[in-house]
Amino acid sequence: MGATPGVRGGPPFRIGLLGHGTVGAAFAVLLEERADEIERFNGQRPVISGVLTRSQGNFEEILAGADLLVELMGGTEPAREYLLAAMRSGKDVVSANKQLLSQHGEELFETAREHGVRLRFEAAVAGAVPVVRVLEESLSATPIERIHGIVNGTTNFILTEMSAGASYAQALAHAQQLGYAEADPSDDVSGRDAAAKMAILARLAFGTPVHLDDVPYEGIEHLHGDDMAYARELGLGLKLIGTAERRDGGVSVRVYPALLYGGHPLASVVGPFNAVTVESEAITEITMSGPGAGGRQTASAVLGDVVSVMTGGARPPAPPLSLPLIEDVESAFYLHLDVADHPGVLAAVTQALGEHEVSIKSVVQRGLGENARLVMVTHPVRESRMSAAVEQVAAFEFVRSTPRTIRVIEEEFI
Amino acid sequence: MGATPGVRGGPPFRIGLLGHGTVGAAFAVLLEERADEIERFNGQRPVISGVLTRSQGNFEEILAGADLLVELMGGTEPAREYLLAAMRSGKDVVSANKQLLSQHGEELFETAREHGVRLRFEAAVAGAVPVVRVLEESLSATPIERIHGIVNGTTNFILTEMSAGASYAQALAHAQQLGYAEADPSDDVSGRDAAAKMAILARLAFGTPVHLDDVPYEGIEHLHGDDMAYARELGLGLKLIGTAERRDGGVSVRVYPALLYGGHPLASVVGPFNAVTVESEAITEITMSGPGAGGRQTASAVLGDVVSVMTGGARPPAPPLSLPLIEDVESAFYLHLDVADHPGVLAAVTQALGEHEVSIKSVVQRGLGENARLVMVTHPVRESRMSAAVEQVAAFEFVRSTPRTIRVIEEEFI
Numbered sequence: 001m002g003a004t005p006g007v008r009g010g011p012p013f014r015i016g017l018l019g020h021g022t023v024g025a026a027f028a029v030l031l032e033e034r035a036d037e038i039e040r041f042n043g044q045r046p047v048i049s050g051v052l053t054r055s056q057g058n059f060e061e062i063l064a065g066a067d068l069l070v071e072l073m074g075g076t077e078p079a080r081e082y083l084l085a086a087m088r089s090g091k092d093v094v095s096a097n098k099q100l101l102s103q104h105g106e107e108l109f110e111t112a113r114e115h116g117v118r119l120r121f122e123a124a125v126a127g128a129v130p131v132v133r134v135l136e137e138s139l140s141a142t143p144i145e146r147i148h149g150i151v152n153g154t155t156n157f158i159l160t161e162m163s164a165g166a167s168y169a170q171a172l173a174h175a176q177q178l179g180y181a182e183a184d185p186s187d188d189v190s191g192r193d194a195a196a197k198m199a200i201l202a203r204l205a206f207g208t209p210v211h212l213d214d215v216p217y218e219g220i221e222h223l224h225g226d227d228m229a230y231a232r233e234l235g236l237g238l239k240l241i242g243t244a245e246r247r248d249g250g251v252s253v254r255v256y257p258a259l260l261y262g263g264h265p266l267a268s269v270v271g272p273f274n275a276v277t278v279e280s281e282a283i284t285e286i287t288m289s290g291p292g293a294g295g296r297q298t299a300s301a302v303l304g305d306v307v308s309v310m311t312g313g314a315r316p317p318a319p320p321l322s323l324p325l326i327e328d329v330e331s332a333f334y335l336h337l338d339v340a341d342h343p344g345v346l347a348a349v350t351q352a353l354g355e356h357e358v359s360i361k362s363v364v365q366r367g368l369g370e371n372a373r374l375v376m377v378t379h380p381v382r383e384s385r386m387s388a389a390v391e392q393v394a395a396f397e398f399v400r401s402t403p404r405t406i407r408v409i410e411e412e413f414i
Numbered sequence: 415m416g417a418t419p420g421v422r423g424g425p426p427f428r429i430g431l432l433g434h435g436t437v438g439a440a441f442a443v444l445l446e447e448r449a450d451e452i453e454r455f456n457g458q459r460p461v462i463s464g465v466l467t468r469s470q471g472n473f474e475e476i477l478a479g480a481d482l483l484v485e486l487m488g489g490t491e492p493a494r495e496y497l498l499a500a501m502r503s504g505k506d507v508v509s510a511n512k513q514l515l516s517q518h519g520e521e522l523f524e525t526a527r528e529h530g531v532r533l534r535f536e537a538a539v540a541g542a543v544p545v546v547r548v549l550e551e552s553l554s555a556t557p558i559e560r561i562h563g564i565v566n567g568t569t570n571f572i573l574t575e576m577s578a579g580a581s582y583a584q585a586l587a588h589a590q591q592l593g594y595a596e597a598d599p600s601d602d603v604s605g606r607d608a609a610a611k612m613a614i615l616a617r618l619a620f621g622t623p624v625h626l627d628d629v630p631y632e633g634i635e636h637l638h639g640d641d642m643a644y645a646r647e648l649g650l651g652l653k654l655i656g657t658a659e660r661r662d663g664g665v666s667v668r669v670y671p672a673l674l675y676g677g678h679p680l681a682s683v684v685g686p687f688n689a690v691t692v693e694s695e696a697i698t699e700i701t702m703s704g705p706g707a708g709g710r711q712t713a714s715a716v717l718g719d720v721v722s723v724m725t726g727g728a729r730p731p732a733p734p735l736s737l738p739l740i741e742d743v744e745s746a747f748y749l750h751l752d753v754a755d756h757p758g759v760l761a762a763v764t765q766a767l768g769e770h771e772v773s774i775k776s777v778v779q780r781g782l783g784e785n786a787r788l789v790m791v792t793h794p795v796r797e798s799r800m801s802a803a804v805e806q807v808a809a810f811e812f813v814r815s816t817p818r819t820i821r822v823i824e825e826e827f828i
Contacts, residue, residue, distance in 0.1 A: 030696060034555050041554065041732045122552065128697035130552035137551075138536065138544035140455065141448050141717040265703065268682040282444060282714040283542035283704065289679065290700035300696040303555040312726055318455045 014049035016066030019073035026295035096123035102196035123301035153272035153292030191217035202244035250324035356389035428463035430480030433487035440709035510537035516610035537715035567686035567706030605631035616658035664738035770803035
């Protein structure tokens with residue numbers, strides 16, 4: 001693990017590694033494997049000059065002996081403190097820490113800018129899929145309109161299993177068995193993990209600060225097998241989607257389960273994969289997909305960041321803009337109602353919806369003895385109006401269970 | 415068009431533009447739209463300081479007055495001569511010219527390296543899909559095993575129409591009507607355009623020189639509606655695929671129509687889109703997709719390159735490796751035979767195939783009066799063996815028409 005001298009005469013490029021868990025260990029192995037090739041391209045050999053774990057190493061010494069710090073500890077503290085200290089001493093840093101970036105991003109960006117150092121974090125979102133770099137660099141001259149992302153592989157795996165007929169509990173158990181979900185899966189299934197990643201992507205795409213707390217999120221725990229079946233019937237797929245988009249002069253960022261039309265580029269993303277679609281008038285749309293996590297994939301993204309710093313291919317972040325965050329946006333909705341099978345029920349429901357300017361695109365009504373199921377898809381409507389309409393409908397005496405809504409994303413391009 | 419002074423006091427970043435056709439004009443418009451934003455991020459305002467067309471401008475003057483040349487003329491000469499002259503005078507260059515890069519890439523790379531200047535060409539492959547940058551930078555530390563690409567939107571559009579029942583002639587006429595195909599479509603439908611792009615991607619992925627002439631290509635003109643129908647029956651999609659991969663200690667690069675299993679990431683790419691899948695043990699696989707062409711999309715990729723040069727985010731190319739180019743590789747094949755419906759025909763065919771070590775994975779035989787159709791899919795076999803086997807089968811007196819073969823790509827990941 002300790003410093004290996006550079007082979008080609010020149011001094012080695014010294015990397016201080018903070019954290020030696022799954023990703024840290026995979027990074028050390030990958031670096032060792034690729035050091036020859038990196039030296040061939042860049043003339044400098046990257047070596048790990050020090051490792052900090054809970055039980056070993058001294059941060060100050062590691063910092064003093066490194067050209068670059070790689071932070072793979074996770075969590076906000078002491079990772080934040082270490083990264084700030086490194087940048088203040090003029091060192092470039094690479095991190096894979098989505099919690100930290102989504103909660104303390106502005107402080108980190110500001111410090112990087114002030115000290116003229118690079119802060120890279122490709123691995124914080126979508127693993128080896130180079131969405132961070134593409135937004136920061138390839139598309140830096142492109143006015144981005146919208147990002148839709150499947151940025152949590154655990155929930156995408158669970159929803160894929162559910163669409164094949166598994167219950168939520170069965171799918172979650174299978175995900176845990178395969179190592180795709182933690183023993184406590186709440187960060188993934190609640191949508192919070194995806195919200196952190198969308199906060200980071202929104203910051204990159206629109207240049208305005210977005211904190212995790214600014215991102216409303218809804219998870220997948222409440223989805224029913226019924227809804228999956230109706231989705232199939234309507235020709236729709238069900239995914240946990242993160243959206244970051246320009247709306248009404250500001251920016252809206254949110255995470256929610258969504259029904260996607262079959263032609264949407266994210267509709268075909270199955271299993272524990274991640275995918276991000278970037279829309280812009282100038283480029284129409286670009287989609288990038290790949291495995292969302294895994295120690296070696298994440299390590300590969302981290303190593304790409306290290307090489308970009310070695311080759312001077314990164315720059316300090318630009319100063320932030322200040323765009324308002326818009327909360328109440330328009331969506332189309334799927335609405336599921338269990339109702340008594342009386343004459344006039346459909347008329348009462350559609351009238352209530354109409355009073356809130358919710359207009360219906362399609363309806364399926366199905367009798368079930370004394371009851372009936374109404375499944376509707378609406379035209380796009382402001383979410384506050386939809387909530388008010390659903391509240392009014394829920395109060396009808398003929399409604400037999402709590403109405404369920406899921407947002408619908410329609411194909412807008414091609 | 416002429417030089418606009420920089421607004422924020424500092425000197426402007428002067429761009430000499432060679433070529434003012436569809437892409438050149440779109441680039442000038444996009445640059446104008448984005449100049450404020452680029453200046454905000456980089457402190458320097460990009461301006462077009464001179465334009466060379468067939469009828470106006472003087473190359474030497476434009477070169478002398480520019481910080482960077484953008485070449486959007488197309489064709490090999492005089493584009494090659496101009497880019498070499500610019501780099502020899504120490505200027506960075508951006509080009510969208512796939513012909514030039516696939517035929518004179520090594521001379522251009524060598525000149526860039528010798529003079530320490532940047533040579534960027536994102537727009538030469540897959541339009542706004544940032545595959546060049548991702549290979550050059552994000553994945554520069556990743557040992558790439560294979561690239562599969564749909565890198566010609568014209569042929570993908572035609573094949574999409576054919577899979578919906580159109581004949582080749584109908585689909586081509588429709589593509590021409592929509593502006594997706596040229597009046598003379600031979601460069602696209604022959605596979606030559608895709609071969610040029612794959613030569614460029616292979617050079618980036620594997621670091622070894624690959625010339626357009628090194629890339630065997632086969633087009634889509636000879637594909638039958640029959641084959642599309644059988645493909646559907648077998649659950650396969652038919653695409654024009656470019657492959658660049660490590661094989662037998664060397665590199666194989668080729669373009670060919672291929673049947674893809676439904677789960678392959680490229681199987682769902684329809685219409686005039688491009689997509690590239692990069693496979694590596696360290697990253698599993700990453701897929702990037704988007705519109706393949708269009709003036710504004712291409713201009714957007716060119717502008718991304720310009721910004722990368724302004725921000726110092728690119729470096730001169732590395733010296734080449736020298737890996738052998740492997741021609742005779744293994745593929746699975748679809749084989750279509752029209753035969754007389756006699757007893758013993760299937761036995762004779764399978765025996766002939768077996769003698770060349772071609773082993774059959776699946777067979778569909780269908781009687782048609784006195785004749786029958788045999789449609790087979792083989793296990794992977796060296797292409798030279800398959801050719802020899804098909805030659806032997808074609809000589810049987812009971813074979814009624816020339817046998818047709820199409821390569822098959824099986825799902826290898828997930």
